[in-house]
Amino acid sequence: MRDAILTTRLEDFFDAQDIQAGEDWADALDNNTQHSALLMVRTDTYAGREWTQREVLEAKSADMPIICMYALTGGESRGSFLMDHVPSVPCDLSNPMPGIKTALNRLVDEALKRVLWQAQQVYLEDDGFDWLPVHAPEPVTLTRWLRRRQAADVADSHVWIMHPDPPLGPRERGIVTELCELAGFDASVDILTPRTFATRGGVLPA
DSSP: OHHHHHTSSOOOOOHHHHSOTTSOHHHHHHHHHHHSOEEEEEOTTGGGOHHHHHHHHHHHHTTOOEEEEEOOSSOOSSOOTTTOSSOEEEOOTTSOHHHHHHHHHHHHHHHHHHHHHHHHHHHHHHTTOSBOOSSOOOHHHHHHHHHHHHHTTOSOOEEEEEOOSSOOOHHHHHHHHHHHHHTTOOSEEEEEOHHHHHHTTSOOOO
16 A cells, blocks of 8 residues: 555555654544544454544544545454445455555545535535534534534524435434434434525525
8 A cells, every 4th residue: 555655646544654762642643633534444343442433533523634544354243334335336456456555546536525615515505504514414423523513502403404415214214303302402403415405495494
């Protein structure tokens, strides 16, 4: 993977080699994952490790681009809900370079999508949306956002969420709505994408 990155204009950070002796591991990991796109090379033990779970959680919380490249051999004894809900690509370990190139291209695509979405957020906030995550909401990111919203003591109990297409499935929306209700926002929760917003006329109710 690092050899492939060296042939591109991408910069890389690999914790096992780039953290210097005496440097604070936690600060170095958090700073890089909160400000960089993350490529998970998901081997058999990746999902169960404390530090990789921390990296993914911090990247998700910062709304950073994430791609999972599956590089399993024997399989996982238990996955992790922290690792899911992200785009993924397979990697054939007997011929890894095609999978690596696909993963890097997808990561660049996700980074560009993030930039475009952030450019639209200014206008969407003016439309009245409460939360405009770069990625579709999930329990991992929703709980942190709800905590911030509760701390802000927002009077309006209606929650308007907009995220990029594709839309969540009905079961996924149900879980997001249920979590909002448990947090006290029980009046109404609307989870939209640009496409579903357009079908409503492109205007939120007054």
